Amino acid sequence: DAEITQSPRHKITETGRQVTLACHQTWNHNNMFWYRQDLGHGLRLIHYSYGVQDTNKGEVSDGYSVSRSNTEDLPLTLESAASSQTSVYFCASSESGGARGEQYFGPGTRLTVT
């Protein structure tokens, strides 16, 4: 069965370190998204991609970067982790072109920055 996976599921890191969160999907979807979930804010879009070599900033992109070198993967990098980036991170994917918009979500990564 097709799926979307995230790794690691839990991560503790120190302020200032670079951290990369992995997202891998086997749906063959063109669209991929990274969100962060914080109490009182719901899910907020960090970055998204509509295809290989395409990346776009979301509403909370400062301090994060992504790259899309193939269809399956969209890694999220925190260049210099800050305590404000402690959160739960979700990756999602969806079809493009005539699709009905459903996004398929990964299980999430809980990141703690100390």
Next chain:
Amino acid sequence: AQTVTQSQPEMSVQEAETVTLSCTYDTSENNYYLFWYKQPPSRQMILVIRQEAYKQQNATENRFSVNFQKAAKSFSLKISDSQLGDTAMYFCAFMNQRSGTYKYIFGTGTRLKVLA
């Protein structure tokens, strides 16, 4: 810019009763999708129901139905015969149907607790 508002941070309902979660949104677009997602304690996001704005008929999925009021920009979720497994965080989401646009805007969520 579009916004999505869920004004009920927390709600509770007795098992087997009916509960309605509210969602309002703001957009100048005419064609769009609206979604309700469920996030149980496992954290996995699950699509509950979807509504296309051009359809006047309200979407239903088993015990879940929506009341879509396009003019009022309201999209509430009704859960009938509530079950303990319905205990979860519920998020309302908006997606523009404009060609080439697939990103969501989420509300802040409503935490629903079903009581035995």
